[in-house]
Amino acid sequence: MSITLPINIDSVKGFLAADEGEALYQYALTASKLGPCLEIGSYCGKSTVYLGTACKENNRTLFALDHHRGSEEHQLGEEYHDPDLYDTSIELMDSFKTFRTTMRLADLDDTVVPIVSSSLIASRDWATPLGMVFIDGGHSEEAAQTDYRSWSSFIKPGGILAIHDIFPNPEDGGQAPYNIWKLAKASGLFEELPTVNTLGLFRRL
Template identity: 55%
Template sequence: MRWPHAAAPFATPPPARPLTDPQSIKGFLDPEEGTALARYAVATAHLGPFLEIGGYCGKSALYLGTAAKEAGTRLFSIDHHRGSEEHQKGEEYFDPDLYDEVACAVDTLPSFRRNVLAAGLEPWVIAMVGGSADIARYWSTPLGFVFIDGGHSMPAAQADYDGWAMKIAPGGILAIHDVFPNPEDGGRPPYEMWKQAVASDAFEPVERIRTLEVLRRL
């Protein structure tokens, strides 16, 4: 079932383009989705800083970090940087360039830091290395914008939603990536999180951009 979408708000000019082309960075975010993230983030900066779950190599951080720079706020990027389930050895999206032979584990943090540095965004992008749920437990600052793009298993997606959705200030934005209403197109957990958000009466759907669902906190 598809929920109706409200008219898109925030008729603000698009934020500045990142100095580094985000499409040159490893990741899975479409340019149209990245531009939408930045547009919505800039419009909510007066409510609080930005936060993303799932920094990977920094593609989304370039869009949101540029928005944070323009708006005079900060992007907090949460990731354990050991890769999601699908990034591990033997899985579909395993990348040997991101594998640390010494640690015997995926490590995306060096790539993330290099890309943020190259884009000139270090002052505006704060990397938080750890589990989303662990950090959420100690977080108290209201947020203007939250982007969930972490692990796509049901426990991981549920923990991200439970930990962060209600930390968004009223009027702020929750953006969820990889939402596939048709199960033949992709995994279900992000879609289930979107359905939970709408059914909670705490959020209203605003816009869908490819696989990105945007909701406003009521």
């Protein structure tokens, strides 16, 4: 890796490949000069470290949006369930404590502003133009569509839209992120950039 992170990124729970994380960092380093950045789907903070470290270099804010109750696949009995993130006292997932620990260890408490909410509710009264939006929230069709439609219009000209888990072949993974990637491509609002592994990228025209 050609970038230096403030924490051992392999110690942070998450599903982001190293090349995808480095691409997020590099694009955020430029995009955060245009305005603050937003990620949808922070989980335990792996992508947040990449994005936040870049934003910190430009003295910009990264808004980290996640309800911290886990996506569909993180729930009890599902494939990606992590018992360490399950609060047995309320029988719900809760990744927020782990996320906050990651931010403290990465010295990003003064850069990252957590928003503990659903995507739709958080966007309802949003008015701040953004330099970059990274979508990696729930992978149901409804969740992905909501994330795209709620936030893509806030990206400033020249800003970046990044969408994680793009699988053109249904045998490789779920199609909801790929479907919103196709929406962005067909919208006429974005210039398509080279995909990095499963990270789809666009620049706002």
